[in-house]
Amino acid sequence: MSTKSPISPTVRVQSEDFDPGLEGQRLTAGRKDVGALVSFTGLCRDESGRLSALELEHYPGMAEAELTRIAEEACRRWPLTGLTVIHRFGKITPGNNIVLVIAASSHRRASFEAADFLMDYLKTRAPFWKKEHLASGQDDGWVKAKNADDEAMKRWT
Structure with a gap:
């Protein structure tokens, strides 16, 4: 693992929605060295109507x-040709985008692994706090961390 990444990842934290397709196009525009583009879009779900x-x-x-530190770590671990990480904040309703990770590389394995690594780290280390607003009109309080997320992240250490 080298100490300096050959690329600089794009990282944004924003309240506005994003277009995953457009972000993928931005990452690959004019590039002939991209052989794989792996993306993950996390959406707000309604928890069975709750x-x-x-x-x-x-x-x-x-x-x-x-987020930049985590993205730069991924760029050092894998031979990526591009990386975009977008995380939203604010009140997000079911069906809407929350997070986007797009990893570009010459070969598929690096893109898959980098995207998987980023999502595991974002679920456990990104400094975001989540509060659930229930369909009943009540607040359900802050969402607690899940042991399964911590277990998934252990494979990267």
């Missing part, structure tokens, strides 16, 4: 810095 919205809060500056 949830009306998920509210995500973060510390501006800290969240961007940590």
Whole structure:
């Protein structure tokens, strides 16, 4: 593993929605060295009709810095030709985008592994706090971390 990445990842923390297709096009525009593009889009689900919205809060500056650190780690671990990470904050209703990871590389394995690594780290280390708003009109409080997410991340250490 080298210490300096040959690419600089794109990292954004924003309240606005994003277009995964457009972001993929931006990552590959004019590039002839991309043989694989793997993307993951995380959506807000309604939890079987129980949830009306998920509210995500973060510390501006800290969240961007940590996402950038994680993205740069992925760029050092795998031979990527491009990487985009977008995470939204604010109140997000079911069916809408929350997070996007797109990893580009010359060969598929690097893109798959980098995207998987990023999602495991984002689920466990990204400084976002989630509050559930129930369809009944009540707040269900802050979402607790899941042991399964911590277990999944262990494979990268």
